[in-house]
Amino acid sequence: MGITLVLGGTKTGKTSFAEKRAHTISKELSLPVYYLATALLIDHEMEDRINRHRESRSRDWITVEEPHNPSAELERLDNCVVILDCLTLLMTNIIFRLGEECPKEEAKKAVFKELDNIISSVINKDISLIIISNQVENGLVSEHKWARMFQDIAGMSHQKLAEACENVYMLNAGLPLKLK
Numbered sequence: 001m002g003i004t005l006v007l008g009g010t011k012t013g014k015t016s017f018a019e020k021r022a023h024t025i026s027k028e029l030s031l032p033v034y035y036l037a038t039a040l041l042i043d044h045e046m047e048d049r050i051n052r053h054r055e056s057r058s059r060d061w062i063t064v065e066e067p068h069n070p071s072a073e074l075e076r077l078d079n080c081v082v083i084l085d086c087l088t089l090l091m092t093n094i095i096f097r098l099g100e101e102c103p104k105e106e107a108k109k110a111v112f113k114e115l116d117n118i119i120s121s122v123i124n125k126d127i128s129l130i131i132i133s134n135q136v137e138n139g140l141v142s143e144h145k146w147a148r149m150f151q152d153i154a155g156m157s158h159q160k161l162a163e164a165c166e167n168v169y170m171l172n173a174g175l176p177l178k179l180k
Contacts, residue, residue, distance in 0.1 A: 001025075001128035003119065005161050007135045008171035015056070015085060017169065017176055018130045022081045023058065025128050033061040034082045036070045038090040067093045071117030079126045087133035087161070088154055090114065095150065104149045111153055112160065119164045133158060135170070 004021065008014045026033045035057055039049070057063065066073050070084055084090075094114060095107045122129050137155035142148050162168045168180040 001029075001126055002166035003122060003129045003131065003161070003164055004167040004169070005158070005165045006130060006132045006169050006171065006176075007158060009135055009138070012171040013174035013176075014132045014134075014171050016174070017171055018083050018085070018132050019056065019058075022061075022083050022128075022130055026081045029081075029128075031126075031128070032080045033058065034073075034077060034080055035061050035063045036073055036082060036084045037063060037065045038067050038070065038084070038086060038093060039065075040067050040089075040093060068097065069114065069117075071114055071121045074118060074121035074127070074129070077125075077127060081128045082122075082130065084118070084129060084131045087131055087157065088136060091150065091153060091157065095153070100146060104152065107149060108153050108156065111157055115157055115160055119161075131161065131165075133161075 004018075006014050006018045006021075022033050025031070064073050067090070070090065074082065091111050094110050095102065098107055098110060118129075118131075133154070135154075135158070137151045137158070139151070142151065162180060165180060167178065169176045169178055171177075
């Protein structure tokens with residue numbers, strides 16, 4: 001069924017778009033929806049975000065919170081629709097586990113390994129995977145080393161994923177633009 005990448009800045013409507021798309025595919029094909037959430041509960045603001053996302057989901061969907069290794073969860077699934085929310089939080093989790101002083105190439109290698117695992121885990125399966133990701137590489141180049149590394153890896157990750165995707169959408173002001 002394939003992979004769809006949904007890109008956009010903060011609060012551009014990525015999640016709503018992905019959820020509507022998942023709902024449509026689920027109804028058309030009579031498939032269950034799994035929601036792979038990558039957020040970690042690290043402060044009150046993040047707790048509020050997580051709660052808002054939980055409340056917006058259909059009660060019929062199966063939520064799996066997997067902040068570090070969603071590919072392992074994808075390996076066990078088939079005949080379903082999956083929303084992975086979100087790639088940039090997953091990247092943050094992977095890179096933070098390596099430590100703030102982790103060299104850029106090591107961080108990129110770790111992120112790409114999980115991306116490769118995600119892609120390979122849905123190939124030859126009846127899974128429609130929708131990946132949500134923040135387009136952080138479109139902003140100003142940060143003055144902070146870690147943020148520059150993160151922007152670079154995000155941009156390279158989006159390129160890598162876009163190659164493997166059947167569909168790529170960019171959201172701006174709640175409006176989707178189909179790129180592929």
